[in-house]
Amino acid sequence: MSGRAAAMFLSFLLILLIAFFAVFFSGVFPDPARAQSRTLYWGLSGGDVYRLQQQLSAWGYYTGPADGVYGNQTQEAVILFQRYNGLVPDGVVGPNTWAALGFSPTYAYVPAEPETVSRGISNRGDIYLLARVIEGEAADEPFIGKVAVGAVILNRLRSAAFPHTLAGVIFQPHAFESVSNGQYNRPVTEESLRAAMMAMSGWDPTGGALFFWNPAKPVNPWIWTKNILTQIGEHVFAR
Amino acid sequence: MNRRRWLIPLAIGIIFLGGIIYWGYHQFTVRKQLEIALTNKYYRSFYDTLSNIQNVEVLLSKLLVAQAPQLDSQILMEIWQRANAAQTNLNQLPLPDISLSRTAKFLTQVGDYAYSLAKKVSLGQEKNAQEWETLQKLYKKASTLNVDLQDIERQIASGKLHLSELSRQTGRVLQRKETGLASRNFQQVEEHMKGMPTLIYDGPFSDHLEKSQPKGLTGSKITVDQARKKALGFIDRRYAQENYAVERVSISKGKIRAYNVEIASRLPNFQERVTVAVSETGGHVLWYANARNVGPEKLTLRQAREKAQQFLIRRGYTNLVPTYHEQGGGLAVFNFAATQNGVLLYPDQIKLTVALDNGQILGLEATGYLMTHHRRDLPQPRLTAAQARKKLSPHLKNVTGGHLALIPVGADKEKLVYEFRGELDKDTFLVYINALDGKEEQVLRLVRNTEGVLTL
Numbered sequence: 251m252s253g254r255a256a257a258m259f260l261s262f263l264l265i266l267l268i269a270f271f272a273v274f275f276s277g278v279f280p281d282p283a284r285a286q287s288r289t290l291y292w293g294l295s296g297g298d299v300y301r302l303q304q305q306l307s308a309w310g311y312y313t314g315p316a317d318g319v320y321g322n323q324t325q326e327a328v329i330l331f332q333r334y335n336g337l338v339p340d341g342v343v344g345p346n347t348w349a350a351l352g353f354s355p356t357y358a359y360v361p362a363e364p365e366t367v368s369r370g371i372s373n374r375g376d377i378y379l380l381a382r383v384i385e386g387e388a389a390d391e392p393f394i395g396k397v398a399v400g401a402v403i404l405n406r407l408r409s410a411a412f413p414h415t416l417a418g419v420i421f422q423p424h425a426f427e428s429v430s431n432g433q434y435n436r437p438v439t440e441e442s443l444r445a446a447m448m449a450m451s452g453w454d455p456t457g458g459a460l461f462f463w464n465p466a467k468p469v470n471p472w473i474w475t476k477n478i479l480t481q482i483g484e485h486v487f488a489r
Numbered sequence: 490m491n492r493r494r495w496l497i498p499l500a501i502g503i504i505f506l507g508g509i510i511y512w513g514y515h516q517f518t519v520r521k522q523l524e525i526a527l528t529n530k531y532y533r534s535f536y537d538t539l540s541n542i543q544n545v546e547v548l549l550s551k552l553l554v555a556q557a558p559q560l561d562s563q564i565l566m567e568i569w570q571r572a573n574a575a576q577t578n579l580n581q582l583p584l585p586d587i588s589l590s591r592t593a594k595f596l597t598q599v600g601d602y603a604y605s606l607a608k609k610v611s612l613g614q615e616k617n618a619q620e621w622e623t624l625q626k627l628y629k630k631a632s633t634l635n636v637d638l639q640d641i642e643r644q645i646a647s648g649k650l651h652l653s654e655l656s657r658q659t660g661r662v663l664q665r666k667e668t669g670l671a672s673r674n675f676q677q678v679e680e681h682m683k684g685m686p687t688l689i690y691d692g693p694f695s696d697h698l699e700k701s702q703p704k705g706l707t708g709s710k711i712t713v714d715q716a717r718k719k720a721l722g723f724i725d726r727r728y729a730q731e732n733y734a735v736e737r738v739s740i741s742k743g744k745i746r747a748y749n750v751e752i753a754s755r756l757p758n759f760q761e762r763v764t765v766a767v768s769e770t771g772g773h774v775l776w777y778a779n780a781r782n783v784g785p786e787k788l789t790l791r792q793a794r795e796k797a798q799q800f801l802i803r804r805g806y807t808n809l810v811p812t813y814h815e816q817g818g819g820l821a822v823f824n825f826a827a828t829q830n831g832v833l834l835y836p837d838q839i840k841l842t843v844a845l846d847n848g849q850i851l852g853l854e855a856t857g858y859l860m861t862h863h864r865r866d867l868p869q870p871r872l873t874a875a876q877a878r879k880k881l882s883p884h885l886k887n888v889t890g891g892h893l894a895l896i897p898v899g900a901d902k903e904k905l906v907y908e909f910r911g912e913l914d915k916d917t918f919l920v921y922i923n924a925l926d927g928k929e930e931q932v933l934r935l936v937r938n939t940e941g942v943l944t945l
Contacts, residue, residue: 457745
């Protein structure tokens with residue numbers, strides 16, 4: 251091996267090393283918000299395919315397993331969904347189909363300018379915050395389960411033992427797992443927003459619950475001393 | 490040449506090692522900084538809790554010897570503030586394994602009680618013997634709490650206890666034995682809060698409100714079959730009843746015991762899932778919600794309100810009038826208030842969700858209505874609407890309205906009032922004048938935007 255070749259090899263490795271660190275420090279982890287709007291078609295796989303399958307099977311279009319692989323069965327379900335919803339039945343999940351499925355990464359709540367502006371006062375911020383926690387805690391729950399999680403958060407506001415502001419309840423340390431681990435930063439679905447809106451308007455499927463947990467997962471033993479009111483989906487609700 | 494052979498890998502190895510060491514050190518310092526920042530926040534919360542509770546304790550003891558209403562009022566307002574600040578900070582402490590709910594409740598109630606008492610003494614009344622006794626009980630609890638927290642503070646000061654233990658989430662399972670110390674200390678605080686006397690007063694966190702019973706729940710117990718029938722017949726269906734089936738019935742043991750009836754449509758191309766809560770007593774629908782997707786908006790708000798009104802009338806609610814609404818995500822939520830002899834009963838409200846794509850009623854919420862609705866003995870107004878109107882502020886312009894309404898005041902009281910609507914600049918307000926003594930009971934600001942009409 252000549253000296254020249256060795257030097258070239260060395261500099262190549264150096265570049266590789268620099269590239270490696272550059273990638274490492276800038277954070278290689280994909281942004282879930284961006285991953286959401288990817289166009290999906292046969293042969294792809296990933297978390298967004300999984301979410302697609304979840305949503306399609308929740309609405310009865312898809313009967314196969316939610317395995318995150320866009321196969322024949324998934325394509326058939328997408329075509330069926332598109333046909334029933336007045337979309338071009340091409341089996342490709344583009345922006346229109348994503349929107350019809352209820353996924354909208356940047357959710358335009360009310361695009362139009364208000365007629366009489368009341369100096370920007372609205373409860374939209376609260377609804378959005380609530381919807382994010384609902385999405386984080388109950389993304390895979392039925393709609394009523396989502397409203398129920400929203401209701402629990404709002405019931406805490408009215409309870410003497412919990413903080414008296416919405417942000418106080420949501421960001422209380424260790425209060426909600428999805429807030430602690432950042433899961434609530436996922437893009438909010440239309441369904442979660444609707445659930446938040448209904449919870450805010452007074453719907454409470456739990457009958458006044460202050461706690462909820464998934465009995466299949468390990469939880470603090472003291473939580474079982476609470477008075478269980480009902481079970482909705484995977485969650486147990488208690489006061 | 491041979492020397493070069495092992496020099497190159499060595500150089501690469503050293504660069505790699507250097508890179509990894511640098512990276513590791515960088516990660517370590519960043520983590521350390523974050524941990525310090527977090528721990529500092531926890532210390533701030535702890536010391537804020539501590540000093541506020543100490544203040545509450547001292548102020549409560551002052552109340553026991555103070556006599557003049559205006560001084561009482563001052564002290565009570567400060568207790569209200571201090572207790573709330575203590576509660577807020579206490580809830581910021583990261584205690585994963587235990588709950589400080591009793592302590593938090595105590596602080597809320599101390600503040601709330603002080604506030605309601607402050608309103609009373611600000612009218613010039615002295616506190617009575619019973620209130621003095623309650624204050625004494627609260628003072629004793631507050632001093633126990635203070636002693637416990639001072640104890641924790643002493644341990645922190647002497648270096649035996651570190652709040653940073655609590656922020657260290659990683660490897661918690663391994664170091665559980667040591668981290669138990671901080672948790673155990675706070676556990677003791679919570680233990681000492683047991684045996685808190687029941688507090689009944691005119692405030693939103695009074696204990697008697699927990700046990701309030703539904704007033705609108707009439708009728709006898711119903712069976713599961715009756716609940717199924719009621720649910721199927723009540724919801725707003727797009728197709729005939731045969732196309733819907735009850736999938737599951739579960740029991741909800743909330744404030745009003747109910748059957749939760751889950752209904753699904755049988756049509757393959759029409760996916761609908763509706764959950765209906767039917768009360769065990771009397772078979773009233775407490776709420777229902779349809780989880781179907783909503784298409785693009787086609788209906789105007791007026792049309793949607795019309796649909797909502799028709800639905801209520803068909804379901805036997807004939808005494809309701811629309812009040813406010815909210816809009817968003819293809820839905821409109823309308824509030825309807827009950828009326829009695831032309832008097833608007835604001836406490837008794839039913840909410841309806843209308844899908845703006847086809848006008849289907851996607852949800853109804855009547856729990857609040859069933860909790861409060863009953864035939865009331867409304868007093869005869871002593872003022873006319875014209876007399877009440879004279880009590881309004883001269884700054885209020887374009888005044889309209891003047892009809893009788895019943896509004897909720899305080900925790901669970903109701904007052905007969907005249908409702909006026911007026912404007913100041915661009916803002917619209919609702920002002921309520923007591924129909925018996927002409928006192929101004931409430932001012933609400935009406936917020937109107939594309940999301941609907943709200944009152945604040």
